Amino acid sequence: MERLLFSPKRNIPKINAQTNQSAVFILCALSLLFFVLANYIPSKQEGRIRREMKEASEIMAEAMGAIKKCREERSVPLDVKNDFNETGLIGVELSSITTSLGNLEAKRTTTNPNFAALVVFLLKQAGLERGDTVAVGASGSFPALIVAALSASRAMGLFPVLICSLGASQWGANIPSFHWLHMQSCLQRASLFDTLPVAISMGGEKDSGMDMTAEGQALLLNDAEKSDIFFLNEPDLERNVRERMRIYEENGGERGIRAFINIGGSWSNMGEDSEVLKLKPGLVYSRSISSAEKRGVIHEMALREIPLIHLLYIKGLAKRFRLPWDPFPLSHPGEGKIYTLVRETQVSFYLIACVYFLLVILVFIFRNRLALFFRSSYIQ
Numbered sequence: 590m591e592r593l594l595f596s597p598k599r600n601i602p603k604i605n606a607q608t609n610q611s612a613v614f615i616l617c618a619l620s621l622l623f624f625v626l627a628n629y630i631p632s633k634q635e636g637r638i639r640r641e642m643k644e645a646s647e648i649m650a651e652a653m654g655a656i657k658k659c660r661e662e663r664s665v666p667l668d669v670k671n672d673f674n675e676t677g678l679i680g681v682e683l684s685s686i687t688t689s690l691g692n693l694e695a696k697r698t699t700t701n702p703n704f705a706a707l708v709v710f711l712l713k714q715a716g717l718e719r720g721d722t723v724a725v726g727a728s729g730s731f732p733a734l735i736v737a738a739l740s741a742s743r744a745m746g747l748f749p750v751l752i753c754s755l756g757a758s759q760w761g762a763n764i765p766s767f768h769w770l771h772m773q774s775c776l777q778r779a780s781l782f783d784t785l786p787v788a789i790s791m792g793g794e795k796d797s798g799m800d801m802t803a804e805g806q807a808l809l810l811n812d813a814e815k816s817d818i819f820f821l822n823e824p825d826l827e828r829n830v831r832e833r834m835r836i837y838e839e840n841g842g843e844r845g846i847r848a849f850i851n852i853g854g855s856w857s858n859m860g861e862d863s864e865v866l867k868l869k870p871g872l873v874y875s876r877s878i879s880s881a882e883k884r885g886v887i888h889e890m891a892l893r894e895i896p897l898i899h900l901l902y903i904k905g906l907a908k909r910f911r912l913p914w915d916p917f918p919l920s921h922p923g924e925g926k927i928y929t930l931v932r933e934t935q936v937s938f939y940l941i942a943c944v945y946f947l948l949v950i951l952v953f954i955f956r957n958r959l960a961l962f963f964r965s966s967y968i969q
Contacts, residue, residue, distance in 0.1 A: 638713055638931050642706035645737075645744035646922030649705035652736045652781050653678060659775030665767040671760070674919050676700040678733045678772075680763040685805030688793035691730060691758030694915040695903035699733040702922050707910050708741035708898065710930060711872045712848060715896040719746035721847040724837045724895075726886050728792060728853030729757035729769045734900050738850050739782050749784050750840040752821070752833055754792025754855055755809045756801055765805065770812055788819040788836050795824040796857050827882055829857050834889050849890040850898045860885025870906035873897040 657677030660667070671693060672679035678700050679693075717723065723742060727735045735753065742749040755770065757763040762772060770789070776782050791798040791809055798806040813820045819836075823829040837846055851858050859865050862883040874896055890897055900906065907914050911926035 635931050638709070639928060641713075641744045642703075642709045642928065642931070643923035645705035645709045645741045646702040648740040648743055648781065649736055650702040650922050652740060652776055652779070653700065653702065653733070655779035655781060656736075656772050656775050659771075659778070660767055663767060663771070665764060672697070673917055674700060676733070676919075678736070678762075680757060680760050680767075682759050684763045684765055685802040686756050686765055686768060686798075686809060687759055687763045687805075688730070688756040688798070688800050689758040691760045692903070693760045696731070696733070696760040697915050698903050698907055698912070699731055699737070701912060701916055701920050703912060703920050703925050703927050704734065705737040705740035705744070706922075706925075706927055707906075707912065708737050708850070708900075709745060710910070710927070711898045712741060712745060712747070714872050715848045715898065717745065717747060717847050720748075721844060722748045722750060722840070722842045723848045723850060724841075724846045724890075725749050725751045725753075725850045725852065726833070726855065726858040727751065727753045727850075728761070728855040728858075729753065729755050729763070730761035730853040731900070732757075732762040732769055732772055734852045735769070736776075738852065738900075739776075739784055742784070743782060748842060750837055750846070751784060751786045752788045752790070752836065753786045754790045754796065754857070755813065756792030756798055756805075758853075765808055768809070768812070770816055786818055787840055788821045788833070789813055789816070790821040790857070792855060794856065795826075796829055796855070797822065797824045826856070826861060827884070830860070830884060830886055830889055833857060833886050846890075846893075846895055848896045848898060849886070850900065851887055852900045854901055856885070858886045860888055862888070868897075868899050868901075869909075870899050870902045871909060873899050 653676050657667070657675065660677040667675050667677060668679060668681070669675060674697065679696055681687075712723065723738075725735070725738050727738070735751070739749060739751075741747075753769055755762075755768055757768065762769045773785070777785075790796050791801075791806065791813075794800045798809065801809075810820075821829070821832060821836075823832060837849075860883050862880075862885075865885065865887060868887075874894075887897060887899075904914060906912070910930065913920065913925070
């Protein structure tokens with residue numbers, strides 16, 4: 590009688606298809622709910638990064654407004670046909686200080702204030718914190734990216750050490766009466782940045798303006814002398830790079846240079862080794878070291894194991910980091926897909942995703958046992 594009373598056939602419930610499906614459905618739903626809830630509760634660190642990204646974008650938008658206003662006051666008209674967002678940061682096709690070809694769409698793309706947010710994002714990935722020093726090597730070809738780097742530095746509380754060339758490619762800061770030194774003066778007058786370049790150079794071929802007209806070279810030399818900023822004039826690559834590294838190191842503070850931002854494709858920063866053209870835009874930990882006579886600043890920074898933020902190849906940069914290509918109108922600070930990258934690069938995001946997919950896998954592996962458990966619980 591006892592055997593009959595406690596027979597497995599009478600006390601262990603049958604597992605039917607409906608029970609099995611119900612168990613799987615319930616656990617999948619719970620797993621998904623867990624994932625969604627955890628994914629949309631921002632961490633403290635994530636919230637801080639987003640705030641700094643937005644702040645940098647707001648600073649950049651304000652700086653662009655100051656440059657535009659200043660340009661109008663100097664009676665340098667906006668080219669509304671080619672600068673259809675009316676930023677004031679788009680130059681002309683050709684001038685006496687133009688160094689090389691340039692892509693108009695790329696220049697317009699960089700005037701998006703959220704490029705400052707991108708620089709914050711990349712600097713955070715490189716591990717920089719408030720009080721750190723960042724070296725910036727810039728060509729006048731991308732004035733908007735210089736503004737983006739300065740805006741990001743201010744939002745993050747960093748100390749930027751800027752060396753800038755004055756010549757520019759097409760559509761950059763290549764207006765003789767409104768090149769980078771004029772834009773910088775506008776920003777100073779608006780009290781937006783404390784930073785002045787620690788050095789400037791001619792730019793262009795051999796960093797000596799060989800691809801400019803004689804008139805353009807004379808104009809930039811004259812403006813450089815008036816600025817009282819150290820003028821770096823060295824056509825030998827090895828000596829030029831050595832001098833730039835000396836300047837960066839002398840201004841690096843106690844902790845030294847923590848990252849290097851390269852803006853554009855200047856001869857001094859890129860060097861003469863064609864391998865440098867293979868560098869992807871964004872954050873790079875380069876270990877490619879050229880021979881001394883071909884090295885640019887990028888290679889010297891790599892020798893010192895300093896991370897590189899490479900702001901070149903704008904179309905690839907925009908695509909990789911979800912910024913719109915040649916936008917009209919411009920994005921508002923704090924809006925855009927770039928801000929979704931913060932969560933996706935947090936360690937917590939990957940842990941949550943792993944837990945979620947592990948739960949789903951376990952559900953399907955042990956679905957029969959789970960169905961039996963639910964069935965037993967239901968009967969009891």
